[in-house]
Amino acid sequence: MIVTLTVHPSLDRTISIDATLRVGEVQTASAVREDAGGKGIxxxxxxxxxxxxxLAVLPLDPADPFAAVLAEGDVDVRTVAVHGRTRANIAVTDPTGETTKINLPGVALSAGDLDDVIDVVAECARGAQWLVLAGSLAPGLPDDAYVRVIRAVRDRLGEATPRIAVDTSGAALRAVVADGRPDLIKPNDEELADLLGAALPVADSLADAVHLASRELVPAAIGSALVTLGGDGAVFVSDRGAWAATPPPTRVRSTVGAGDSSLAGFLLADSRGADPAAALVSAIRYGSAAAALEGTQAPKPTDLPTADIPVRALHH
Structure with missing residues (x-):
């Protein structure tokens, strides 16, 4: 079992257009789809x-129409009752796969709401292999909200605590790295640079630069890092070593959710006993498959690219 927490869920509305987005002009959509979104979901x-x-844990108003969309998403959920309507995220995708996103503010959560979320997460995470804390923080939550979740789960579950992965950015990620000691983080290269407060070091390739930067964190502050690089692939760094992998040629339809699928692919392989290099390949396959699908669709095994994915070990 892998449990996820999404404190800032969204209705992902993806609008496809047949030409490059022209700001200030009227364009006609060729297709529209809606998916229950949010990184953990x-x-x-x-x-x-x-x-x-x-199992996806999330705050949700019992009267929110988002519940109907969520029910169509084929995912087991555990909701925490709050008041307010789930936000909508709008993505406009052109024929090249270029995506422009507008994210709206979501339901504001109180300190009491966070306590309720923590109670449910701790209950659901007992016996799980991984707990994934994913996405931006909802309005009203402090920057260290994920740190509080991590501490509470570890305090309550002790040796039954699952490994904890965090996929967020900005102040929330900085707080987790400073005080949460997660087993895995999953930034992209820009989020990693922001986390470190400096440009990535000069290196022969982006993967090598990401590796060098990640070594400032692994294993001193975090257990490992899965850093996604878009079309350049991904890098995994742990105390056991570091590896880089590049994706196969992919016709990109939407990048929304591709990073989430990469994380899912990694955790899926890891939960089945794969070594780090094989788990990284799985991350690449799932991220590439998601990018080739419209909207925020969950790639299935039949969607995965079958082309060879080269992996190379990285060294200091």
């Missing part, structure tokens, strides 16, 4: 589609 959907038991 996306991860849980991908895992379930591949036969891995998963």
């Amino acid at each position: 996306n991860v849980a959907r991908v895992l379930r589609a591949s036969g891995v038991d998963s």
Whole structure:
């Protein structure tokens, strides 16, 4: 079982257009789709589609129409009752796969709401292999909200605590790295640079630069890092070593949720006993498959690219 927490869920509305987005002009959409989104929800959907038991925890108003969209997403959920309507995220995708996103503010959560979320997460995480804390923080939550979740789960579950992965950015990620000691983080290269407060070091390749930067954190502050690089692939760094992998040629339709699918692919392989290099390949396959699908769809095993994915070990 892999449990995810999404404190800032969204209704992902993806609008496809037949030409490059022209700001200030009127354009006609060729297609529109709606998906229940939010990073943790996306991860849980991908895992379930591949036969891995998963549970998505999220705050939700019982009267929110988002519940109906969520029910269509084929994911097991555990909700924490709050008041307010789930936000909508709007993505406009052109024929090249270039995506422009507008994220709206979501339901504001109180300190009491966070306490309720922590109670449910701790209950659901007992016996799980991984707990994934994913996405931006909802309005009203402090920057260290994920740190509080991590501490509470570890205090309550002790040796039964699952490994904890965090996929967020900005102040929330900085707080987790400073005080949460997560087992895994999943930034992209820009989020990693922001986390370190400096440009990535000069190196022969982006993967090498990311590796050098990640070594400032692994293993001193975090257990490992899965850093996604878009079309350049991904890098995994742990105390056991570091590896880089590059994706196969992909016709990109939407990048929304591709990073979430990469994380799901990594956790899926890890939960089945794969070594780090094989788990990284799985991350690449799932991220590439998601990018080739429209909207925020969860890639299935039948969607995965079958082309060879080269992996190379990285060294200091």
